Amino acid sequence: MKKSHILAIGVIAVAIVIIISTAGDASTYVNFEQAYQLASTGSSTQVHVVGQLPKDGAGQVVGIEKSTDNLSFSFLLLDDNNKEQKVFYNEPMPPDFLRSEKVVVIGNYQNSQFIAKKILLKCPSKYQEQKLNAGV
């Protein structure tokens, strides 16, 4: 066998490993139900759940609990199936959290609680403002 053939086989092998691992490590967008089922099978895979913060009649976000030292907080999140779930996050609450339209939590269930490792916020009008600002 020529060296170039060995090299080619090596390259293909590595490429296959990369493809398989990408497919295996890619996370998924799921709802809380699916995330819970996944965790109850013993898997500790991290998933993405997209949801909204529940609001009361006056438009105030409900269900936020901060620790006394402000170092962590929990909140309620409504997923696309309208299932409400308490989510814990071990970082201080991002100041713009309450204004976000959509929240993506990345994490998993641990003992029937959803622990978020990361939170992505989708804030309204992040780039495009459609109203002129003050000083008009």
Add this chain to the structure above:
Amino acid sequence: MHYLIGNLGHLLVITAFVTSLLSAFAYWKATTLKEIKEKNSWLTNARFAFVAHVLAIFGVVAALFTIIYKHYFEYHYAYAHSSLHLPGQYMLSCYWEGQEGSFLLWMFWHAIIGLILIKTQKSWEAPTMVVFTLVQAFLTSMILGVVIPGIDLKLGSSPFILLRDAMDDPIFKLQPDFIPKDGNGLNALLQNYWMVIHPPTLFLGYALTLPPFAFCIAGLWQKKYVEWVRPALPWSLLGGGILGLGILMGGYWAYETLNFGGYWNWDPVENAVYVPWLILIASIHTMITYKNSETALKSSIILVIAVFLLLLYATFLVRSGILGDASVHAFTDLGLSGQLLIYLLFFTLGAIVLAIIRWKEIPSSEKEVSTYSREFWIFLGATTLCLMGFQVLLPTSIPVYNKIIEMFGGASNLAPPANQIEFYSKFQLWFGVAVALISGTGQFFWWKKIDKEKLKQEMLTPLLITLLLFAFTIAIAKVYNPAYLILTLAGLYLIVSNFKVLFTLAKLNPKLSGGAVAHIGIGMMLIGVMFSAGYSKVVSLNNTGMLISKELPTEFNRDNLLLFINEPRPMAGYDIEYRGERLEPRRKSGYINKNDVELTLDPFKVVAIKDIVFQNKKLYSAKDTIEIFPENTFYEIELRRDGKVAASLFPRVQINPAMGGFIASPDIKRKFSRDLYTHVSLPMNREEEPEWGKLEEVKVKIGEEFFINSKYSTTLEEIRRVDEIEGVKLAAEDVAVQAMIKVQGEHEPYTVSPFFLIKDKSQVGRLPAEINDLGIKITLLNILPETNEFLLGINARQKDWVVIKALEKPLINVLWVGTFVLMIGFGMAMVRRFKE
């Protein structure tokens, strides 16, 4: 309304578009025609058209700059990206905040490079410039802003669009000539010197990948399969250096400005330029092999084409809005995605079809390369770099797969890996090891003819030195993780073996040593990355045990620290203490204590209450008006060791509506061996009214000492009668007194003066005084003439606080120094190749 400049700019954009097409056509003619005379006349036309194109581009740049610089807010670009208060040096950054400006920047570099090519490459001019001018035509079309009549198709997004056309605000119906007083301003995160130079550098890197691609296509087209490598190589080297520098500048900016705790986040936008850079480096290596030994021509062609196409793909990913859900900082869709896709597909199909047609004719060497040859090792290295790029490209494209599946009616819920950093690092680390071992070993084959015996001889000393250094490093740095051990070893091996080559070459021919220097830089970077990322550790661990819920698992520990003002806590071998909020003056360097100034109606100006001293230097005198940046607040954090101040850090919090409201930037204490990286993770909300505790009363005589909160020694120094309060004159029958009270705080005494007032002989008024740093409020409640005593009321509130996070980053400076060394290496190699 300044219509002229915008119309002129728009006209110039159209001119640039038309001239680029004309020039492309003329160069095409000049390439394909056989007759010399005709050829030359088309060439003259083509050059004329290209020069006109370049002038038009310069004109567009100047027109847009005029609009920004003169604050013509009737234009959307000036309104959206600039403001009256924007410091002059950041006016340039307004360009690249918007997509149109960054396209313009890219075209600007192409224009300059095109002029250089015309001047220097006589025989290659016509065919390469066909490619060049076509690329320019596509780029210009992105900012064309022309609606094609009949089919109602909008081509490009013009930077010269008026605000009233861009925005649907009712005011324009009432008042079409309305001009806002001020602009929206440049995103304050971009008001940073790195953001002035990072985008031009990066886009110069982008632009520099075009000449090699153009030479390669011209070579295939004109059947000069071999000759194109020589003129292309120096451009690839320059591009590799500049693009690498541009990428790392972005990383350095992120390290200094953002708060994710690093310089590289494996965000799709970052990955999109990292992949072409890797392939560019691979292509440089195969081209060098080819120049020396006639092998690897085909792989050079594939790689050079791939670099350019990957950059177009990166442009598509970043600007089409497809990454919207996956990236934190991709551009939003400007409605250009279709145009971008056509741009990408045009060159992809064109290049691939051309390569396939010519494939059979490309000479290739059938000779089997020996394991002991330089070519074999370089080829192995290039292959590794390609796989390294492939591993990043595949997951980065996940949003693209989802889109494609959706296009065919399917549904895909694939998301990027949940922990991107861990996912990419676990592969890239081993690729890094492979690259280090291959390029370290490959260097021994510099002299081509070397056999097993000679190799052993050559390698012995470097190997011994490597092992010695390795033992020394791990003993000091206490590295135990097996993967990190191997990476350290490989990195050291790369450095040592290249030092050996460097010494040998220094004697023979120092001009050739660029490669060795560049590889030493890479070795240093690998080691710097490994330590700073692998051994980065959170030092601000919270150990108070106050959790939000008892049901939480025990690993739910927190990485942040709550600091109350002037109350030190131990952290990372220091006593760390929060000293209060600071402002930054616009015109002087230093920081101003917020308590020392008064706000004015203009948010950009404050007035000093007393002399402002920063680190024993007087910055301002009392009553001076000081210009400040109102969006930024700095939190002074003092680090002390053995009672001595080791550092004062000023992490920043920026109110930034464009980024969702709030951005914290770190401040970094740099030492050669490690950086201490600190940022605010939660500031106090100043808009909430503080909750005051219940009033405590004390009766004191003048000169009597008492304690507030049982820790602050306080003295009532003086009571004086006044006839005005805060500039308001009192009536003759009113009585007012002012108490001078001195409170000894943790660091300094505070003197406050509450007022007591009797108006119209019966009404009592009290004006309390607050000491912000101590969280107390003192009121002069009553005067008791019988006992010569005064009744003071004291309220306390929770003291000011801030929540911070601090990380330690060991050996990160090795990464920055390594980058610098790499750039020197690129520079040396390039100078040599350009001279050839």
